Amino acid sequence: MCVSLFRFPACWALAAALTLSGCKEAEQVQAEHAATLKRQAELKVEFDGLEQKLVDLRKAVPPGPTPEESARRVTVRLQKELEMLDQELVVATKDHEAAQAELKRLREQLEKLKEELSR
Amino acid sequence: MKNLIALILFASGLAGWYFYDQLEKMKEDLEDSRRNIAAYEKTLEARRTEFQTLVGALELQKKTEFRKAEIAAMKGKAAEARVESQKVRGEQKQIIVSLRQRLVGQVLPELVLADGRKLFNVRISKLDDTGLAVTSTSGVTKLRPAELSADLRRRLYFP
Numbered sequence: 077m078c079v080s081l082f083r084f085p086a087c088w089a090l091a092a093a094l095t096l097s098g099c100k101e102a103e104q105v106q107a108e109h110a111a112t113l114k115r116q117a118e119l120k121v122e123f124d125g126l127e128q129k130l131v132d133l134r135k136a137v138p139p140g141p142t143p144e145e146s147a148r149r150v151t152v153r154l155q156k157e158l159e160m161l162d163q164e165l166v167v168a169t170k171d172h173e174a175a176q177a178e179l180k181r182l183r184e185q186l187e188k189l190k191e192e193l194s195r
Numbered sequence: 196m197k198n199l200i201a202l203i204l205f206a207s208g209l210a211g212w213y214f215y216d217q218l219e220k221m222k223e224d225l226e227d228s229r230r231n232i233a234a235y236e237k238t239l240e241a242r243r244t245e246f247q248t249l250v251g252a253l254e255l256q257k258k259t260e261f262r263k264a265e266i267a268a269m270k271g272k273a274a275e276a277r278v279e280s281q282k283v284r285g286e287q288k289q290i291i292v293s294l295r296q297r298l299v300g301q302v303l304p305e306l307v308l309a310d311g312r313k314l315f316n317v318r319i320s321k322l323d324d325t326g327l328a329v330t331s332t333s334g335v336t337k338l339r340p341a342e343l344s345a346d347l348r349r350r351l352y353f354p
Contacts, residue, residue, distance in 0.1 A: 091207065098214055105221045112228035119235045126242045133249040136256075144241075147248040154255035161262040168269040175276035182283040189290040189352075 291352045295322040298351065306331070309344050322351060 130143070140146025299319050306314040306329065314331040321328035326339040340353040348354075 095211075098211075098218065102214070102218050102221065105218065105225055109221060109225045109228060112225060112232060116228060116232055116235065119232065119239055123235065123239050123242065126239070126246055130242065130246060130249065133246070133253065136253060137249065144245050144248060147245060147252050150252045151248060151255060154252060154259055158255060158259050158262060161259060161266065165262060165266050165269065168266050168273065172269050172273040172276065175273040175280070179276045179280045179283065182280050182287065186283050186287050186290070189287055189294065193290050193293055 292323075294352060298322055306347070307344055308338070308342050310342070324353075327351065 134143055134146075137146050137150045140149055299322055301319055303317045303319075304315065306317040308314070314329065314333060314336065317329045317331045319327055319329055320335075326337060326342075328335065328337050330336075340348055340351075343351065343353065
């Protein structure tokens with residue numbers, strides 16, 4: 077009976093349609109697969125680049141339980157240090173200004189004394 | 196003829212099954228790739244965060260070094276100003292010695308001290324940082340800068 081069905085052109089057309097549809101789906105899957113492979117390769121390149129940079133950067137910070145923790149600790153320590161240094165700079169600037177003011181006052185006094193001496 | 200059609204049908208079925216199996220495998224591979232990408236992206240995100248934190252830490256380190264250099268420069272300038280001040284003080288001292296020498300021997304008709312005492316016909320015989328020695332109608336008197344009035348202290352170059 078099955079064989080006799082294929083005597084009708086409609087059956088051939090159906091079979092052909094099914095085959096075409098399968099081929100189209102296969103093409104689509106293949107294209108998607110190629111795209112994912114490309115994306116995977118891109119990610120790998122980025123990952124390798126980052127890893128290379130991280131190797132150098134990790135050397136610059138002291139080791140910790142994890143690299144992230146180590147970086148976080150260094151950041152916190154440096155932030156505190158920077159705050160202290162900012163305050164120290166304010167004190168040093170004031171000290172410098174006071175020393176400059178004193179020098180200016182002494183120079184003015186000296187000028188007056190020189191004038192008196194030349195009289 | 197019937198056998199040929201049956202053979203074609205069998206071959207088509209076999210080919211169909213083969214292609215269907217291949218298609219399913221491709222779909223599985225695609226799913227695997229998608230899962231891999233998701234895992235990759237997750238790891239990459241962690242690395243990006245670590246990278247940002249490390250770069251931030253290094254920038255902070257640079258800032259800290261720069262701040263230290265700024266402080267050192269400021270301290271250096273302050274020290275230079277103090278050294279210069281010391282030099283100026285030395286010069287002032289020399290000029291004051293010369294100016295005081297001019298005053299030695301001068302006669303003042305009246306000298307009013309800080310406590311209100313008055314000395315008359317005063318002649319300055321000695322004048323230095325420790326004070327002055329004068330001869331007056333009351334005799335020889337040694338006066339410390341603290342004993343002098345503010346105006347006189349200024350005129351005799353005492354601080």
